[in-house]
Amino acid sequence: MNKHHKREHLALVVGAGVAGSEAAWQLAEHGIRVIVVDQNALPYGKIEDGLPLWHIGLRDRVEADIDRKLRHPNIKFLPLFTVGKDMSLDQIMNDYKFDAVILAFGAWKDRPLPVEGIEKFRNRQLIYQNDLMKWFNHKHEPDFAGPHYQIEDGAVVIGGGLASLDVIKIVMMELVGRVLRDKYGLDYDVFTMEKKGIKKILEENGLKWEDLGLKGATLVYRRSAREMPLKVALSDSEADKEKAREVAEKLLHTYKEKFMFDFVPNAVPVDFTEEEGKLTGLVLEKTRTEDGKLVYTGERFVLPTTQVISSIGAIPVKLPGIPYRGDAIDTEGPSGSKVKGFDNLFAVGNAVTGKGNIKMAKEHGRQAMREWLWAKREPVAGVLRQMDEKYLTDTDKRAESISDYILSKPIPTQEEVDHVWELVENKRREIGYKDYDSWIKAHKPVRLEEMLGLKKKDKSGSGSKS
Ligand SMILES: Cc1cc2nc3c(=O)[nH]c(=O)nc-3n(C[C@H](O)[C@H](O)[C@H](O)COP(=O)(O)OP(=O)(O)OC[C@H]3O[C@@H](n4cnc5c(N)ncnc54)[C@H](O)[C@@H]3O)c2cc1C
Numbered sequence: 514m515n516k517h518h519k520r521e522h523l524a525l526v527v528g529a530g531v532a533g534s535e536a537a538w539q540l541a542e543h544g545i546r547v548i549v550v551d552q553n554a555l556p557y558g559k560i561e562d563g564l565p566l567w568h569i570g571l572r573d574r575v576e577a578d579i580d581r582k583l584r585h586p587n588i589k590f591l592p593l594f595t596v597g598k599d600m601s602l603d604q605i606m607n608d609y610k611f612d613a614v615i616l617a618f619g620a621w622k623d624r625p626l627p628v629e630g631i632e633k634f635r636n637r638q639l640i641y642q643n644d645l646m647k648w649f650n651h652k653h654e655p656d657f658a659g660p661h662y663q664i665e666d667g668a669v670v671i672g673g674g675l676a677s678l679d680v681i682k683i684v685m686m687e688l689v690g691r692v693l694r695d696k697y698g699l700d701y702d703v704f705t706m707e708k709k710g711i712k713k714i715l716e717e718n719g720l721k722w723e724d725l726g727l728k729g730a731t732l733v734y735r736r737s738a739r740e741m742p743l744k745v746a747l748s749d750s751e752a753d754k755e756k757a758r759e760v761a762e763k764l765l766h767t768y769k770e771k772f773m774f775d776f777v778p779n780a781v782p783v784d785f786t787e788e789e790g791k792l793t794g795l796v797l798e799k800t801r802t803e804d805g806k807l808v809y810t811g812e813r814f815v816l817p818t819t820q821v822i823s824s825i826g827a828i829p830v831k832l833p834g835i836p837y838r839g840d841a842i843d844t845e846g847p848s849g850s851k852v853k854g855f856d857n858l859f860a861v862g863n864a865v866t867g868k869g870n871i872k873m874a875k876e877h878g879r880q881a882m883r884e885w886l887w888a889k890r891e892p893v894a895g896v897l898r899q900m901d902e903k904y905l906t907d908t909d910k911r912a913e914s915i916s917d918y919i920l921s922k923p924i925p926t927q928e929e930v931d932h933v934w935e936l937v938e939n940k941r942r943e944i945g946y947k948d949y950d951s952w953i954k955a956h957k958p959v960r961l962e963e964m965l966g967l968k969k970k971d972k973s974g975s976g977s978k979s
Contacts, residue, residue, distance in 0.1 A: 522546065523930045524613045525605065527596045530558025531575060531871050532862020533617030534582040535878035541587035543886055545612070546930060548937050549588055552595040554956040556583055558619050559863070560871070563643070565679050566650045567707040569962055575871060584949050589937050592952065593944055602834045606858065610929045613885060616835070616842065616852070616860040617878060620827035624840065626671065628782050628795075631821070636660055638792040642672075642680055642824040649683050653961045664688055665820040666728050669795055671782055672824030673734035673741050678768050680824045684730040685711055685772045692725045693718075702965050710771030722773060731775040731816065735800055735807060738765040738778055777816065781807075786815055794818055829864045841865065850881035859885065 522545040526537045529551040537547045555561055560575050583590045596602055596618070605614060623641035625632070631639055640662055651657045664687040670680050686706045693699040693714070701714060715722065722729075734741060739758040743765065746757040769776050777797070784796035799812040828840040836843040836853050842860045843853045849865060852858040861881045862874035946952050962968040 522612045523610070523933060524548070524615065525550070525609075525611045526615045526617055528558065528617035528619055528862070528864070529556030529579070529583060529590060529592075530560065530617065530619055530862065530874070531579065532619075532864070532874040532878035533558075533615070534579040535875045536615050536617055536859075536861050536882045537588050538582035538585055539879055539882035539886065540613075541582075541585040545587065546934065547585075547588045548591060548933065549583060550591045550594040550596065552593070552598075554592050555953070556590060556592065562647045562650060563676075564650075564871075565646070565683065565707075566961055567704050569704075569960075569968065571871075580949070580953065589934065589941075590949060590952075591937050591940055592946065592956075594940065597830075597832045602832050606834070606855075609933055611857065611933075613857045613859060615881075616832075616858070616864055617862045618829065618864050620829050620863040622828050622830045623823060624826045624828050626782065626821070626823040626825065628785060631785055631792075634792050634821070638665075638820050640820070640822045642676060642822070643827060645680060645683070645822060651958060653964060654958045664730075666730075667818050668730045668820040668822060669816060669818040670730060670732045670822045670824055672732065673736065674824070674826065675743055677732065677734075677824035678743070678765075680822055681730060681732045681774050682707065682768070682772050684822065685774050688727055688730065689714075689725065689773075692727060696725075702961075702967070704962065704965075704967060711773045712771055715773075729774060731777055731818075732769075733777045733780050733782065733795075733797065733816070735781045736779060736802055738762045738776070740802065741765055780816075781809065782821075783813065785821075792819055792821070795821060827863075835860075846881075847884055848877060848880045850877065850884070 522540075524537075524540050524545055524547045526533045526540075526547060526549040529537075529549045533549060533551075534556065537549045540547050549556070551558075553561075557576050557579055560572055560579070564572055566572070582588070594600075596605065602614075605611070621643060623643050626639070626641075635641075636644065644660060645662065647659055648657075648662050651659065652661065664684050666688055668684050668688075670677055670684060672680060686703060689711050690701055690703070690706060693701060697718070697720070699718060706714060709717075715725075739762045741761040741764075744757040744760040746753040765776065768774075779800045779802075780797040781800055782795045783798045785792055786794040786796065794815045794817040796813055797816055799810045799814070801808050801810060829842055831837060835858075842865055844860055844865055845851055845853050850859045850861050852860050859881055861878040866873055866877055960968065
């Protein structure tokens with residue numbers, strides 16, 4: 514057995530995306546054995562199914578980083594295993610002696626659009642962001658089995674965050690791309706369209722918007738462009754907040770011009786219109802902001818549309834046994850990662866932060882595990898070198914506060930650890946998993962840029978072997 518396996522600590526990480534792989538790696542580096550399970554065949558989470566496919570460089574870099582982490586000899590990756598389906602969290606917590614269970618399962622449930630009765634149009638005239646992104650990123654794959662969508666002219670996107678800007682871009686590129694192809698025989702790939710923008714593409718072909726015969730799409734946001742959460746203020750000072758508002762407004766304006774969509778600010782969908790069972794419009798109520806609070810004015814109007822795309826945020830799926838505060842997992846502790854009521858259950862990444870950001874998901878996974886390791890008095894020399902003085906002191910103080918309940922946990926015997934390790938090995942045999950690299954190679958989908966001949970295929974499938 515590998516010398517790394519001689520430790521008696523054992524942890525389980527649920528979800529192998531940015532946050533889960535980072536958390537697992539932090540633990541593995543300290544000699545703890547880690548099992549990482551994921552419901553999907555591939556470990557990458559939202560990087561594969563959320564982040565729009567034109568971010569080729571970012572996607573490949575982050576996926577290579579996840580690969581590097583999950584190849585750690587102390588980590589055992591078990592794909593196609595869904596907690597809550599293949600095994601309940603209750604069973605995991607009670608029947609197996611994990612030192613820690615870390616929930617890194619992201620936010621995969623779209624926040625329901627709060628318009629009574631509109632769900633009946635789901636997947637026909639109402640599409641949610643998670644479903645749309647999965648389709649958009651994978652629709653070119655010959656064996657893509659998810660629902661297929663046809664973007665309709667006049668589609669309305671409800672949202673306001675960065676992800677909703679990606680969504681409205683996709684909607685506009687789908688609409689315009691189709692007309693350019695069908696009416697003018699111009700075949701622009703999505704990478705070129707995204708880079709140049711629609712306005713420039715029309716200009717270089719001597720076309721005007723009116724020539725296309727399209728209504729286009731509309732982005733509806735409940736507040737003003739200045740209030741869009743597109744830029745985080747550098748500090749709480751009024752000057753920095755104002756700067757962030759200015760950047761948000763400018764960003765929205767730039768996107769709007771480049772991708773030629775309409776923008777309706779200060780409006781909230783409250784109802785819909787229909788004819789013969791088909792959605793014909795959204796009833797919007799005008800709003801204003803008073804002292805930072807959203808005020809409904811009572812003034813309503815109908816925005817005609819036959820398709821609504823909801824991009825109002827994603828929340829973690831609710832697993833029985835976990836405490837929730839509203840939509841979020843109820844956590845406490847310095848980094849807000851210890852699940853309330855448990856001494857060894859943690860949650861990291863999008864599942865907790867609610868912020869759709871790779872860096873934040875990774876940092877949250879890292880910080881939470883450092884706190885935990887410190888609390889367990891694990892050797893942290895490598896970690897120490899990477900941290901500045903202030904952060905060290907803060908983390909030390911924080912770690913102190915959670916050390917008591919962590920240290921009170923009985924450590925499993927070597928036999929118990931080996932038993933779980935073996936169970937996972939058997940599960941992997943059942944699904945035909947031999948080793949990390951060949952599994953990834955067999956399951957990584959064909960890339961659109963490769964199909965279009967824009968990028969050479971990576972022969973190794975998952976980068977270099979360790
Ligand atoms: C449209 C869009 C655009 C974005 N653009 C950017 C960008 O430009 N820059 C940026 O920094 N970020 C961007 N993000 C956000 C970024 O992709 C995420 O914040 C980040 O990938 C989240 O990482 P995570 O590990 O917390 O969660 P996830 O990536 O969601 O990982 C969770 C993992 O848990 C697994 N899982 C879920 N439930 C279970 C279960 N019950 N059992 C087992 N496994 C389970 C899932 O399969 C998944 O692999 C974007 C997101 C979207 C949707």
